[in-house]
Amino acid sequence: KCLREIETEIGAQTTALLPSILSHPVRMLKAVQDLLNETTKYHADYNSLHNSVALYRALCNNTNQYGFSSENISKLQELQNKIHGIEDVLTIAEPHRTFLKEGFVSVDFDHSKSRRSKRDEYYTFLLSDLIIFTKRQAPNSILKKRGVSHSYQYVEHGFLYRAGFEFDDVRRSIRLICPPNVFCMYWDKPDYQDSWRSILSSVISDLQRPKLFGVSFRELMLSCENQKTIVPNIVVDCVQFILSKGLYTRGVFRELPFEEEAEALREALDHEEAVSFEESSPLTVSWLLLRWLRELPEPLIPSSFYNEVIATTSPEEAQKVVEKLPVFNRFTLEYIMGCCECVVSHKKSTDMDAIQLAVLFTPCLIRRAATGFGVDNLPSCIQFVIYLIAEFNTTFQNVTTDRIATETDDKRKTELFK
Structure with a gap:
């Protein structure tokens, strides 16, 4: 409401001043609009881009006439999803204001x-x-x-x-x-x-100052000066600690840690302080990993893959979905699911199986744009994550193409967790 009144006062474009709930889809749509000016009509994505911009303009006109509503926000999110898979939109025409x-x-x-x-x-x-x-x-x-x-x-x-x-x-x-x-x-x-x-x-x-929580995956990978791998440092640190200290902890990922300890650790990490997990509980570190995943603006499995996820009926189909993910997302997902597979393999001490872990990780990994889960689709999303954990060697066997094809699964997993 404040921004609309500013527009009335000075004629500013409120699309440049939107709060977080709307800023991401608008940035992408405006990037597409800019990209159209640089794209030949013979480009394969031209018609799709042109259609998205036309729909966006119609939505803006409707909004100016009747104001923002939950329906308009939902339509804006749908438009974002339509252009999510188009490569180079964010790199060729990155908007100046974010x-x-x-x-x-x-x-x-x-x-x-x-x-x-x-x-x-x-x-x-x-x-x-x-x-x-x-x-x-x-x-x-x-x-x-x-x-x-x-x-x-x-x-x-x-x-x-x-x-x-x-x-x-x-x-x-x-x-x-x-x-x-x-x-x-x-x-x-x-x-x-x-x-x-x-x-x-x-x-x-x-x-x-670079942040760890609540920032986009892309922004995190670009802003972290000490980032040396294709998996974010926070994920590597959490997973390594869980593998070394958490495989004999009952209820790892499931049981809640002491709230004050967990929040203090999260705050320290987000303020780029030198943090060691050595004094922390595996329950705190596993909670931290779930919290980081849950606060990603765009889930690790992007919302544009939602329909493919809920249509998956086998580990082989899950593998095909994973192969399509952006490279950083793909490797990070493999890293985390490999950790979960190790937790399940120590079920006697952790008291955690693939189903329990899938129930915990699904809301953090998979979200439908704007509206969250549909009740009818939640079981399908959980089943997809079960495939990733229980059939880890199947769903991820061909994902990392730079690995030697003749490596055994154990060797490959060892290399993954270095």
Whole structure:
């Protein structure tokens, strides 16, 4: 609602300022629209792309006329799925502005007349080059300067600032993208300005720091400086610990850890602190792996494969689905399912079988876009994951084509877990 009101005020394109629930499909659709301008009509995907853009425009017109609804959001997600399999869309025409984060930022204000300080919180949308603050107007706010022909206004529903890039001086990076009489924070004292710059600097620094949880698989693999394998470090670390310490732990993956310990470990990992699992319980580390999978914006088995997953009736068919997955997803899935297969092989000590593990992993690995699971399809999704675990050597036997074909399954698994 806030963003639609901003559009009314300044004529901005709200599709560039969408919160997380809508940002990903819109980015992809706009990328397709950009790609069309560079694609010949003889390209195999041209008609499909053209149709998707036409549907997207129709949806935008409908939204402008009647407003956003759950039905429109569902249609937007369906459009995203239609173009998900088209290669190079995100690499050839990566949009300049991307949604990064949303949350609260606290700011201290000093009301000069009353000599009292006040702390205000702003709900904040952080994009790759933009920060949006939203809050209703405070009648005596210092953000208003009166007695000037073009008075500075604290707009009722929000104001925008440019965010600095990685090597920008923060003082130079506070640049308004709109006319000052529309969006401006006015401070007439240097200490106010320094306070604001300090806050903005910390926000930008936090924004630029790589995250582990809640970021896309692609973003994680590209942003992690210490990433040396095609499987994310967090997955490797969790799996290695479970294989060394968790194969004799009853209820690994099933039993819940101590909440405080688990959340503290997750927070430390997400803040890029040097973390060792040595003092942790296998239950905590197995919970951490499930949590990481569950928080992926796009599941490890992308939503575009959902219909193929629920149609699978054999390990051989499951193998065909796995072979189509993006390479990083494929190797990571194999790594995790191999760990599960090892847990099942130690069933006497872990008290875990393939069915129990599949029930736990299915919601983390497979999701239908926008609407989640359908009740009727949940058993089919669980059965698919059972194939991946119980028939590990069958479903993954031809996936990693760079391995020597004559290797035994044991040798191949040993190589996989190096």
